[in-house]
Amino acid sequence: MRALSLLLVTSLLAVPSTVDNPGRGSLHTLVTGDRVRVGGPDRLVIKPAPGREKVRFLAHRLGDGLQVIPVDQLPQIHAGKVSRRQFEVVPATTKPVAARQIHALTLTHLGRDGEPAQIYDTLVINRDSYETTFLHGPPETGTLYLPAGRYVAYTVLFSGNYPERPEMTMLAIPSITLDGDQSFSFDGRASNHMSVSVPHPTAKQLLAEAGWEIRVDPQIGLGGSMLSDTYDGFYIGHAGPDADNPEFVAKATSQWAEMGPDGTAVNSPVAFMLSWYQEGRLFTGLKKDVKPTDLARIRAKHHSHLANGLGLRALWSEVPGKAQWGIAAELYFYLPFSRVEYVNNDSGRVRWHIEATDDAAVSFLRSPGNYQPGRTYSQTWNNAVFGPGTDGTRNGDAISVYVPIYTDASGHPGYGVAHTSRTALFRNSTKVFEAPDFNPQTIDVPPDDAQYRLEVAAQRGDPWPYDLSSDVKVAWTFRSRHTDSAKLLPLSVVRFTPALRENNTAPAGCSFTLPISVQRQAGGSIRKPTVFVSYNDGLTWQQVSLRDAGSGWATTLHHPMGNGWVSLRAKHTDSSGNIVEQTIIHAYRISS
Template identity: 30%
Template sequence: MTGPDGATAPAGLFTASARQVTVPAGGKKEVTLTADTGVDAADGTWSGRLVATGQNSRLVTPFAVHREVESYDVTLTDLDANGEPTGQHSTVLVNLDTDIDKAFWEPDGTATVRMPKGRYGLASRIFTGDGVAVIARPELVLDKDTSITVDARDAKPVEVTATLPQKGARLFQANVGYSFGTAKGTLATFGVMGSSFDGISVGHTGSPASGEKFTALVSGQWAEPGADGTYGNSPYLYASAEEFEGRLPDGFQENYEERDFATVRQDFRNPSGGELGGFRYLDPIVGIVAGYALPVPVPGKRVEHVTGGTAWSSALWLNDGTMFESPLRTYRAGRTYDDLWNTAPYGPNLNATHTFTGVGRLEDRLTVKAPLFGDGAGHPGDAPVSAGRTALYRDGELAGESAYAGFGSFTMGADPATYRLETSATRASGDLASRIDVAWTFPSARADRYTRPALLALGFSPRLDADNAAPGGQAFKVPFTVSHQPGSTGRGKIKKPAVEVSYDDGKTWRSARVAPVGKGWTALVRHPEGPGFVSLRTTAGDSAGNRVTQTVMQAYRLK
């Protein structure tokens, strides 16, 4: 008999009514097996086999019992716009400790489900004819049998408009979304998104929560449609966002004007030359997808206007399979900003985005989503590769490996240990960043909550021309930064880094002089005459035992 995690069954959990019976020829005997889940035993499933043997026979009967965790009945009723029970809904309870959700549905609108004791978030959409009522409860403590009524009449209309100087601008994206923060450090996200706010209503139920536990968003986007009715060729985009911490609003009405927006001039480059093309989306707040991807010219430009005060992220997906995403950035209304994409030097970037969450540990699992081809402007990015590998070593012994560059999931030990995370990639096309190799060393131990180890990130920003080239035959400064992975724990004081440079694709290396400048560093190199490439190899560490060695072959061009 075994139980959860292979535990041995305690005495008294299973009892047979007899240990021995005599069965007459052609007759039968019954033995009753009793399970007593009141004994001191772990919650979960216990199973075994009851074996009866005779002179020439053997009978095996499997058995199991589930010892339920402390649980209670939850009865949930959804009411439509007329106050009548309805099955036209999507309602979920999210366990805020485990990030596991459970859907409730019965055709008559009332469903009862048995749930473990704990904290839950309620997410509901009630479909009302041509509309939908979005209702949420940030936290419900389940410690007894509970009945909940979700009433579409508690939701109020959402009306979002914009008075813009471009008379051809049209609303093409409307979003109401929200996220529950869980004890594991993850987000559980729900909402609705369409091309209009018509018919969308929103409402809150229960007490408010803190901003860390619950965040809501109402956002819209406007652009100019082309002759075919699509918005991909619009030279401009307006995007609004209103964030609510701790609760959903009870309805929302707003008209935005030009003064409410910041201006961001986007410049999309193609270092390989020629027309490439791609797609772009613009989203407020990591964790709530709120924007449609629109085609953009690459190389090309687009002027974007975003409301101030909200943190925005965005992405550029190129038609050759390369993609970049931006970390969250906040803008001030009335200001103008410039954002440059797809420029050298390329390399790893550990800032968290929608897709690229960096490197994080939950319990004994290390998750790696740290692509190697972020651009020189600070956008994390990935690119097609012809070969790749990611591997984790624990105290020098291989713990696991993946055939994907910058991605993987690995089992770690519970006890404190020193880990080395290695990743490498050979780029499939293009002559810049033809190969990248990185090795991060860091200490770590089991964590019950999602944590990010203090990996060291390097960011290079040399002054290059539009062809990602620097002048040859002269001294040249290469500014760079060394920083810890954002949101990480276990940081130490960063020590002086070392930089080496190669002009023959790594056959020979020479040390660069490194000096502190402001909050970063500068490597002074001397470029040879004539065209070519510059490769960079950098080593950095801190006082807590974190260390990085990074090599970027053909980091930028010489002319």
Template identity: 30%
Template structure:
């Protein structure tokens, strides 16, 4: 049995619907068999959110059909959009018994109105270039005002919208662009709005460094409404243009419903061989001002000095930072080249923001080989702050983080334990030569994967688990921390609900004082401070004792060393080479840990 056509589209019907005319479509069934077939015919359909179509919206006649052998029979399907109850795209199937389903659909427009937008340049004339869009705050509309004329129209459902336009005056190369946000656009009838550049005033940001060169700037407006959150912004390569302007919003809104972010990043005048950058960000809440002009003095900025560890010959670094608001969003950051083994100075302004830093390391071919990211940091104007990247010892660490290092959701255990954080406990990643993650449940293997991070599906119920990790870094890229191994035991039960549960996890960070190359003299007694870190939010016990071993033959043999006053005391070998370190312990709830760092530091 086949149908012709293979689907029925019964049109789109504009609001209002009290004068709609029912639309019909014919569907012919053809029987290629040798026997006549009789079957019932009906329509099953649902609205755009899965709700059943109201009775009477679709009808079919006749409701029972007999198709003769080798013959055909026709039914008529009717869509009557005067029948209310469901708006939008209503779709489903014409059901021929249990033989055949033929798709059918009709679009019943919800209460909607024409919205007319007019674009006006700074001279009161038609602009040389313009654009506009609207985003629904209480619906899923996303639409552009299309057309080259200075007037454009949209058909929009009744509701509340966030509209944004930009208008260019004169030659676009001159950069005379006006940003014209309309955070509140209520459509409850035929609506007209104007994107008028004459209402805008300049956007201008200068730094106290006359030699500063902007690289990237951004203006972003965010609107929140009844659980919806929408951001619209503009990026400016090489900074804000001289002719950029901004129009204010009306009316003012509560602080948690409207936010303007203005940000710029660029280079400054170097201090000798030390590069200088400016990273500035502002936030205005509850309104969008008309124009935005800022000229912070040096006393308004925080100075952030980044000390950068050495890297192999041919490697390079890029240092970036981006500001983030309380909701986790923020403007883009910029990565600037910085010297390996040197320093960088960043002047930061960003009250109301937390800053996230990233040091990216690339090899001679330009490919990334390692990243080190810093946890969110805040700064005070007029202060100098110090931070360190890519200094040893590299090894396991658990800095505060928005994601789980070891967790369970339902019966899935996820492991992503950081194994190569740097000495400043910046979250580390590096290319690897090999990696392996293995999980045991009550002594029996669950799975093994060729990665240092993994998701394991486990049987339901409570059990004791052991997680084993093994990561080997490429020796031609890294001469320190060439391998990291670790084992952790913990109990875990099925975690119901929508949220994952963090699992107990402890590590020990080794923080000895080493020279710039990660070395210390042969035969020297080295004090290695120990820092126990645990996954925040997990049911960890207290760690009262840590045992530490040292190896001078890359982990072939180990010797226990004394731990006094929270530090391990290691008598270095009398020859040049490397020292490897291993820590192990048990918390007060019976969870254990043991991890080793091969070639933790140099000797000689």
């Protein structure tokens, strides 16, 4: 499962309306009207309410929970008129710890001018229980009485135009071992300003993030971030003893796009996605004058389902095993569309995740990649044929599945909406589970060896006008028994990768080559599949002959005249007897 990411949509995007995609998570509306979309523990989107586009935010990662707080709400929170829990978009749980002796932790806050700071928001997090204690001013000094243990503490000092558009200074003490009464100072004079420039004069910054993270495990993290659309007024620095914590990782993210004549980033042809990390302590300010030689170039081409349909794309970074909490700006465009994105890799540390949502409300994912400076990478997204991918495991006596039913021809796993859908599991021909969706499922099963059949189906109709992959069915037959650890199920799929126009259409009335391959996640060796084609929406089928082609096969289809669709059906049996059967109605269009 991916780590938590936060996607910030700013006013610069002038976001057009689009079909909501339940696959992208649940939607929450804060008391301020700002909308927050939570995609489980792995991603989050902030959409400021109309008229609130310049509001700055704080994001706090508290174990398995997340708070997203608009800065202009802090006066109400500090006055006790509004609860922080109203901004808890992922509820946090704490771990029980044995009773321990209580000690006093005294924290003093000084501004960048050395004077007592009266407006601040401070968090002290227990490293073992994830219990979080909050402190705010005035006065500049406060004392907390906490159990002995390991802690991390950080604050954000506010000055200038508070709370509407304040200057913000983040200071962090990476490690506190509270084994007696202790005192520390958050001194703003230890911070410095943040600034980033990119080698593109018409690009404008969309996202500025400064923060830190401690990774506990793939699902649990501690961290905090300041978020805005510019680094103007952002300061950052170390506090506490002059000692590093190797688990503590500082991070800065800066994302930019070329603006259009309308002053928005919609259809921006050029974007810059940049992140920097530092282990041990927060940066002491940050100044980056990015050069072209620092960057890799990604040429991303997106096909379309609908004429002038709307898509979006977001990139967020991680350092594997160290920092997986990602921050990104969503960029919208009308399909088909191509853009050049420039990314850094921070001396080889950074991996970039990519997510794209197409005009048919399907979200595609790309595994994190390390892009080398000076190189160009070409990617194609949202290209038919859209069909099932593989994602299934057995762990002990439980089978878990989450089938990306709309995986595109480039292999990006695709999750989206459907009019009707179904997941069912049979054991020795007896149904043991059924659900009216294709959401993630974990199904308890007996430990002994048995034959299983897993069926997943999705049909699209009203109210969505999506005619590609309008009816997708896949069924796997395999044997499984108790495992001592998580093991991949012996699932495979047949992939079709035709060379289509950008509107996912092939020419009618001619011969056409269809490449075919088999993708497996486990099981026996691959054998030649059986493939059928239909030109009448599956009423009748014709088996096609396959010839060897590279690592797979190819067949020559004979498209009829006129506008219509090609539907495909396939069956594959591997050398161990594991079977996949799949049908895709309206796999791609044909037109004169």
